[in-house]
Amino acid sequence: xxxxxxxxxxxxxxxxxxxxxxxxxxxxxxxxxxxxxxxxxxxxxxxxxxxxxxxxxxxxxxxxxxxxxxxxxxxxxxxxxxxxxxxxxxxxxxxxxxxxxxxxxxxxxxxxxxxxxxxxxxxxxxxxxxxxxxxxxxxxxxxxxxxxxxxxxxxxxxxxxxxxxxxxxxxxxxxxxxxxxxxxxxxxxxxxxxxxxxxxxxxxxxxxxxxxxxxxxxxxxxxxxxxxxxxxxxxxxxxxxxxxxxxxxxxxxxxxxxxxxxxxxxxxxxxxxxxxxxxxxxxxxxxxxxxxxxxxxxxxxxxxxxxxxxxxxxxxxxxxxxxxxxxxxxxxxxxxxxxxxxxxxxxxxxxxxxxxxxxxxxxxxxxxxxxxxxxxxxxxxxxxxxxxxxxxxxxxxxxxxxxxxxxxxxxxxxxxxxxxxxxxxxxxxxxxxxxxxxxxxxxxxx
Ligand SMILES: [Zn+2]
Numbered sequence: 001x002x003x004x005x006x007x008x009x010x011x012x013x014x015x016x017x018x019x020x021x022x023x024x025x026x027x028x029x030x031x032x033x034x035x036x037x038x039x040x041x042x043x044x045x046x047x048x049x050x051x052x053x054x055x056x057x058x059x060x061x062x063x064x065x066x067x068x069x070x071x072x073x074x075x076x077x078x079x080x081x082x083x084x085x086x087x088x089x090x091x092x093x094x095x096x097x098x099x100x101x102x103x104x105x106x107x108x109x110x111x112x113x114x115x116x117x118x119x120x121x122x123x124x125x126x127x128x129x130x131x132x133x134x135x136x137x138x139x140x141x142x143x144x145x146x147x148x149x150x151x152x153x154x155x156x157x158x159x160x161x162x163x164x165x166x167x168x169x170x171x172x173x174x175x176x177x178x179x180x181x182x183x184x185x186x187x188x189x190x191x192x193x194x195x196x197x198x199x200x201x202x203x204x205x206x207x208x209x210x211x212x213x214x215x216x217x218x219x220x221x222x223x224x225x226x227x228x229x230x231x232x233x234x235x236x237x238x239x240x241x242x243x244x245x246x247x248x249x250x251x252x253x254x255x256x257x258x259x260x261x262x263x264x265x266x267x268x269x270x271x272x273x274x275x276x277x278x279x280x281x282x283x284x285x286x287x288x289x290x291x292x293x294x295x296x297x298x299x300x301x302x303x304x305x306x307x308x309x310x311x312x313x314x315x316x317x318x319x320x321x322x323x324x325x326x327x328x329x330x331x332x333x334x335x336x337x338x339x340x341x342x343x344x345x346x347x348x349x350x351x352x353x354x355x356x357x358x359x360x361x362x363x364x365x366x367x368x369x370x371x372x373x374x375x376x377x378x379x380x381x382x383x384x385x386x387x388x389x390x391x392x393x394x395x396x397x398x399x400x401x402x403x404x405x406x407x408x409x410x411x412x413x414x415x416x417x418x419x420x421x422x423x424x425x426x427x428x429x430x431x432x433x434x435x436x437x438x439x440x441x442x443x444x445x446x
Pocket of ligand 1: 418
């Protein structure tokens with residue numbers, strides 16, 4: 001089936017890697033607002049080149065690029081990708097420069113190759129194979145490629161809320177995925193939500209000599225007391241009403257996770273731990289991983305943190321905290337509850353500017369589109385491990401009312417997304433293109 005298409009993919013593999021390299025050479029770092037408009041245009045040209053109609057939608061931030069081709073098929077497949085990347089720092093930990101992609105031992109290294117320019121290019125190149133071989137597409141195609149995924153998709157709602165017709169489709173492929181620790185392909189059906197906040201204390205007009213700590217208030221201590229009130233030693237989150245309304249994992253989700261091998265012991269070695277939080281193991285560990293919200297300190301800052309000693313009483317202290325949210329929770333509600341919690345504990349002076357947030361979303365594990373992806377994966381890679389949700393976050397909530405999404409991709413367990421030496425296996429990239437062909441084929445007969 002579609003042999004000329006898959007032959008084209010194999011015969012032009014080097015060319016498609018070159019196209020990916022070109023895309024990765026542009027440092028489109030959303031956090032620094034670098035190269036975004038330029039990359040949006042490159043992506044638009046890639047979509048035009050495969051015969052799609054395209055449009056660039058300006059937002060208050062980075063533009064959203066869309067592409068579509070209606071071939072009059074019964075089913076429509078939508079791809080959600082992003083052209084922005086994480087910052088590449090620290091540069092000195094890279095074995096080759098992050099924005100000069102290079103192949104070593106069958107892996108392509110460079111910032112964005114896994115997250116998610118490799119997936120974006122593989123999907124576009126698959127469609128190129130249909131066009132160049134004159135093969136009819138079995139499904140209609142839509143692309144939504146945004147440029148702010150790595151900073152919380154802050155302006156994406158400006159596009160999605162006005163274009164619900166466009167994002168309506170029979171099935172969608174989300175941005176990421178790949179092979180797990182033992183090489184089996186994994187699919188993710190959901191994403192947790194996020195509420196990211198910074199706690200700030202400012203008690204003095206300037207830093208002073210620490211000898212004054214006997215008579216002046218200490219912002220850093222104040223911050224630590226406030227943060228300490230959020231969670232107990234068993235990691236129970238102590239904000240009143242925090243767990244209210246949480247939708248527990250469904251029977252079918254529990255059944256699916258029952259079959260997942262968490263590789264508990266192996267991962268203990270990877271993380272250098274003796275045991276998981278609260279001694280979690282087996283089903284309890286899985287339930288927590290897929291179904292629990294979090295309250296995590298990402299960074300704590302105050303005073304002098306350089307070499308040696310410097311006796312100072314800092315004027316300010318701050319702490320970045322991310323809450324991963326599960327279905328039934330909303331960041332605005334958690335923001336209010338956090339404010340009330342701090343006020344009730346007497347921390348009315350602790351400021352909490354809202355940084356980013358959105359709710360969780362999931363595609364039901366028994367949705368027929370999930371079966372389509374499983375069958376397609378079976379043809380190319382073999383068995384698929386289906387996760388009801390990723391423990392990570394993404395703006396799936398903007399789409400999942402209109403299209404069932406499954407996240408699969410060309411990454412793998414060693415891809416190091418967000419870290420130095422990000423990479424993909426070239427062979428996985430090639431087979432991921434074959435899998436997209438199979439998804440389209442399976443979808444057309446569904
Ligand atoms: Zn990312």
